[in-house]
Amino acid sequence: MRPEQxxxxxxxxxxxxxHPITGRARRADQxxxxxxxxxxxxxxxxxxxxxxxxAGVLDEASEASLRGYLGMGLETLTLLEQTEGxxxxxxxxxxxAAAPPQLVITGARAERGEGSxxxxxxxxxxxxxxxxxxxxxxxxxxxxxxxxxxALPRGQRRRLKVRLPAILTVDAAAPAPRQSxxxxxxxxxxxxxxxxAEPDRELAQWRLAPARKRPKRLKIVxxxxxxxxxxxxxxxxxxxxxxxxxxxSAEQGAEAxxxxxxxxxxxxx
Amino acid sequence: xxxxxxxxxRREWIARNRLHPEHASVLAALGEIGGGAAASEWLGPNGVIxxxxxxxxxxxxxxxxxxxxxxxxxxxxxxxxxxxAAQDSRRQVTIEAPAFLVAVVxxxxxxxxxxxxxxxxGLARRLADADPERPGAVLAVVFGEHKEDSFGEAGIxxxxxxxxxxxxxxxxxxxxxxxxxxxxxxxxxxxLLPDSPLGGADLGRRLALRLGERPATGxxxxxxxxxxxxxxxxxARGAAESLDIQRPLPRVALALAECAEPVDETRHAAVPLxxxxxxxxxxxxxxxxxxxxxxxxxxxxxxAEFIVSGGNGVKDWDGFHYAARVLGATEGASRVAVDDGFxxxxxxxxxxGTWVTARVYLxxxxxxxxxxxxxxxxxxxxxxxxxxxxxxxxxxxxxxxIGDSAAILAALVAKVEQxxxxxxxxx
Numbered sequence: 001m002r003p004e005q006x007x008x009x010x011x012x013x014x015x016x017x018x019h020p021i022t023g024r025a026r027r028a029d030q031x032x033x034x035x036x037x038x039x040x041x042x043x044x045x046x047x048x049x050x051x052x053x054x055a056g057v058l059d060e061a062s063e064a065s066l067r068g069y070l071g072m073g074l075e076t077l078t079l080l081e082q083t084e085g086x087x088x089x090x091x092x093x094x095x096x097a098a099a100p101p102q103l104v105i106t107g108a109r110a111e112r113g114e115g116s117x118x119x120x121x122x123x124x125x126x127x128x129x130x131x132x133x134x135x136x137x138x139x140x141x142x143x144x145x146x147x148x149x150x151a152l153p154r155g156q157r158r159r160l161k162v163r164l165p166a167i168l169t170v171d172a173a174a175p176a177p178r179q180s181x182x183x184x185x186x187x188x189x190x191x192x193x194x195x196x197a198e199p200d201r202e203l204a205q206w207r208l209a210p211a212r213k214r215p216k217r218l219k220i221v222x223x224x225x226x227x228x229x230x231x232x233x234x235x236x237x238x239x240x241x242x243x244x245x246x247x248x249s250a251e252q253g254a255e256a257x258x259x260x261x262x263x264x265x266x267x268x269x
Numbered sequence: 270x271x272x273x274x275x276x277x278x279r280r281e282w283i284a285r286n287r288l289h290p291e292h293a294s295v296l297a298a299l300g301e302i303g304g305g306a307a308a309s310e311w312l313g314p315n316g317v318i319x320x321x322x323x324x325x326x327x328x329x330x331x332x333x334x335x336x337x338x339x340x341x342x343x344x345x346x347x348x349x350x351x352x353x354a355a356q357d358s359r360r361q362v363t364i365e366a367p368a369f370l371v372a373v374v375x376x377x378x379x380x381x382x383x384x385x386x387x388x389x390x391g392l393a394r395r396l397a398d399a400d401p402e403r404p405g406a407v408l409a410v411v412f413g414e415h416k417e418d419s420f421g422e423a424g425i426x427x428x429x430x431x432x433x434x435x436x437x438x439x440x441x442x443x444x445x446x447x448x449x450x451x452x453x454x455x456x457x458x459x460x461l462l463p464d465s466p467l468g469g470a471d472l473g474r475r476l477a478l479r480l481g482e483r484p485a486t487g488x489x490x491x492x493x494x495x496x497x498x499x500x501x502x503x504x505a506r507g508a509a510e511s512l513d514i515q516r517p518l519p520r521v522a523l524a525l526a527e528c529a530e531p532v533d534e535t536r537h538a539a540v541p542l543x544x545x546x547x548x549x550x551x552x553x554x555x556x557x558x559x560x561x562x563x564x565x566x567x568x569x570x571x572x573a574e575f576i577v578s579g580g581n582g583v584k585d586w587d588g589f590h591y592a593a594r595v596l597g598a599t600e601g602a603s604r605v606a607v608d609d610g611f612x613x614x615x616x617x618x619x620x621x622g623t624w625v626t627a628r629v630y631l632x633x634x635x636x637x638x639x640x641x642x643x644x645x646x647x648x649x650x651x652x653x654x655x656x657x658x659x660x661x662x663x664x665x666x667x668x669x670x671i672g673d674s675a676a677i678l679a680a681l682v683a684k685v686e687q688x689x690x691x692x693x694x695x696x
Contacts, residue, residue: 018509115508116486118474125478130442130554133471149561150439152467155568158439159558166554171466202483207515211506214489217527227338242651246658246671253670254680257631257652258688260668261596264650266575266629267685268562268597 007047008141008164010038013092013106013119014054014069014077016062020111025061027068030107032177034170035069038105039178041138053095055080055088058192071185072178079192085204086197089119093126094195100127102164103146108133108171114203120169131167132160136174285323359536364426367406371397372457373425374448374476375409376468380416382423385463385526390424392491392529393461396501397426399493405458408542410451412436412444420539424532429542435550438557439467445475446551452480454544458499464488464523477521484521489528491518565599570616573599576627576648578618580641581605582634582656585675589633592678595685601625603635619644634674637662654678 012035017028035052042048052069056062058081070077080091096104109117124131136151139159146166150158151173221232245253261267283295326336371393375386382390390407397405406426413436420428429451435443451457460476462469464487477484487506494502497517506525507514565573577593578601579586593600602612604619618625620640630648635641637653637660645651645665653666654674663669670677 018511020509020511023511109509111509111511113508114514115512116484116505117470118478118484118486121474121478125475131475132555134467147558150467152560153572154574155563155572157561157563159561160439161556161558163554202516205516208507209513209515211511211513214527217530220530222533225338242663242666242669244658244663244666244669244671248670248672250672250676250680251684253654253672253677254684256668257654257670257677257681258684260650260652261575261629264575264629266598 007045007049008041008103009101010041010048010050010103010105011053011096011101012038012050012069013104014052014066015107015110016054016056016065016112018111025065027065027177027180028107028111029177030109030171030174032069032072033172033174034105034107034168035072035074036175036177037135037138037170038103039073040175041103041141044138045141050074051101052077053080053092054078055082055091055095055195056086057082057084058190063190066190067185067188068180070188071180071182073181073184074188076189076191079190080195081192082195082197083199085199087200089122089126090198091195092119093123096123097127100165102141102144102166103138104129104165104167105135106167106169108169117169120167124167127165127167129165129167130162131169132162133169133171134173135168135170138168287328358534359422360534362426362535363538364404364406367397367426368400368403369397369405370408370427370455370457371405371459371461372408372410372451372455373461374469374472375411376463376465377411377413377415377417378468380414382417382420383463384531385465387423387531388526388528389461389463389524391531392524393459394424394532394535395491395529396459396461399500407537408451408455408457409539410448412447421537422532424535424537425539426537427542428539429544431548438559439555440553440557441472441475442551442553442555444472445479447548448472448476449479450544450546450548454546458520459518460521462521462523464525469523473521473523477519480521482519482521484523485514485516485519486523488518488522488524491529565593565597568599570599570601570618570623570625573601573625573627575599575629575631576601576618576625577631577633578602578635579606579612579633580635581609582636582674583611585678586611588675588678588682592682595682596631598631599627601630603641604638632662632666633678635662636660637665 014031014035015028017026019026038050042050052074054066054077058079066077080095082088082091106120109115120131132148132150134151135148136157137149139147139149144164146162146164148160148162150160152158221229223229223232245256280295283289283291284299286292326334329335373389373393375382375389377386393407397407407424408427408429409420409425411428411430414432431447462473464470473484485503485505488503489506490504492502493500494517499518501518502515503518503522505514575598577596577598579589580603583589583606600616601618602616604617604621606612607614607617617623618641620643622644624644626647628649629652630645631652633654636655636657642661642665651666653662653669654677655662655669655671656673658671
């Protein structure tokens with residue numbers, strides 16, 4: 001192996017998640033997937049170092065959920081301690097700029113707070129690094145260039161090349177995270193560094209409320225006559241305009257199906 | 270010909286009497302006079318409009334008179350006329366000197382405006398048309414080649430089409446540079462993007478941070494609000510869909526699908542626009558190497574595009590698997606096939622299995638239990654191969670072939686292989 005391939009330095013940004021049903025603090029799903037991806041990369045390129053980074057409050061609930069990441073097989077986590085409601089972006093940007101890793105991996109969006117998914121973009125803009133979203137896998141890292149697979153809808157993948165250092169975000173297409181082991185999680189260390197906290201004033205002014213159910217869109221019928229309105233209201237959604245080929249040979253049937261598949265463009269080239 | 274209209278009471282009487290032997294011929298004669306159809310309304314001898322309520326309607330298949338007051342069934346011509354009227358009922362709107370611009374960057378997935386894009390344009394129209402005295406114009410920035418020809422109907426006043434190879438594929442940096450150039454030159458008051466993964470969600474966040482704005486993401490509601498800087502207040506989803514955030518509308522907003530009703534009453538000009546200064550080429554650190562061929566068997570059933578699904582009617586399972594491989598399709602199965610052990614449990618389609626969203630669903634030997642039909646509700650095209658012409662799957666299918674599934678699949682495989690072989694020979 002060439003010396004360029006001797007591993008990369010990966011920082012995984014993790015957050016405190018929220019269980020969708022109970023609302024309890026937990027390890028965030030997307031961040032855990034990011035960590036899984038980083039650990040897989042460490043396995044693939046020996047000598048890689050994976051570090052965990054979190055900025056936020058340290059209390060009982062957040063410590064428990066942060067230890068959930070440590071239980072996946074890491075010994076330490078760097079915690080930039082801030083007060084409640086502080087903006088994490090400046091602290092993280094400063095920390096990353098001071099000791100820049102080659103790759104920063106994080107989940108696409110947080111499960112608490114604003115959850116706008118802006119943090120990786122803000123970091124990329126501040127640090128001037130390229131950003132790739134919706135990552136599915138890291139194929140290779142060599143000579144300061146990473147080859148990545150980006151997840152597209154419908155299970156498709158796109159191959160990208162990005163120059164390091166870079167920020168990568170993962171969502172549900174990334175590999176599922178491994179289970180967190182309780183003992184190693186208890187034994188692992190949190191390296192706490194208090195940092196200056198800049199309160200997020202804008203967020204404090206907004207009105208936050210539990211999500212309301214979104215109204216379902218009504219089917220608006222613009223009909224000139226009562227008959228059309230009645231038909232629209234009473235009609236079933238069934239299409240019923242299907243073509244039925246009966247009493248044809250297998251070749252003719254196959255021909256018709258082939259034509260349809262060709263029109264839809266689902267056959268591989 | 271005299272002005273006086275002559276009446277023939279006998280003929281009228283015959284025309285009213287359905288049982289009269291001359292009824293048909295008299296009706297035809299009256300119809301000729303009335304200009305094609307039996308007249309139900311005419312000018313009387315004293316210059317008064319007379320109506321014959323019995324002339325309307327038609328004799329139904331059972332000899333019973335039916336009256337259709339919608340006017341839809343009065344003949345092909347009339348129906349065509351009403352359709353024409355429905356098309357023309359859109360009001361043409363041209364905004365010459367807009368007070369401000371609302372910029373929209375539609376995704377144009379597949380080269381056409383998606384439903385999400387149209388909703389977003391509806392939202393843009395709300396912002397632009399709020400003050401009828403000083404209307405704004407909706408500017409759409411479109412990247413790359415497209416197949417859309419109804420930009421005006423979707424509510425676009427100005428269209429900036431940037432068809433350069435640099436914007437093709439995943440090119441966020443080049444697109445961002447173009448949007449920054451638009452900002453410099455046209456300075457829109459609002460920027461709206463769809464909050465769709467890999468489309469507007471990515472580009473919108475980059476744009477907002479480049480403009481130094483804190484965007485509203487996941488916007489689904491918009492209300493006028495005098496106290497806000499832009500006069501609007503928005504409600505956005507936050508914290509993994511568990512929170513509603515109400516805040517003043519910022520300059521850049523990323524909206525969810527169904528954030529507004531799409532435009533359907535007006536038609537807009539969609540005037541092509543171009544930028545005066547050249548867009549500076551961005552330094553690209555991300556290189557798109559194109560799509561990767563994925564193994565269809567590895568694609569999750571819920572997101573597969575093309576599914577070949579087998580049921581109780583499949584007897585030749587080896588042939589079925591081979592066909593799925595040749596067609597490049599993901600395999601699915603009905604509950605019976607899974608219970609009988611021919612397919613794995615995670616391949617089951619339907620209410621108790623996976624709800625699939627395939628574009629093409631090829632159901633082989635599946636009769637279509639209601640639980641199965643529920644599972645394929647959101648499929649676009651359903652093709653059925655079945656022996657029983659009366660089963661429910663045939664009713665649901667867009668194309669149904671009645672016959673032996675093994676023979677038809679084999680013929681289909683042969684056809685595909687032959688085509689592929691032909692291409693290889695030609696190449």
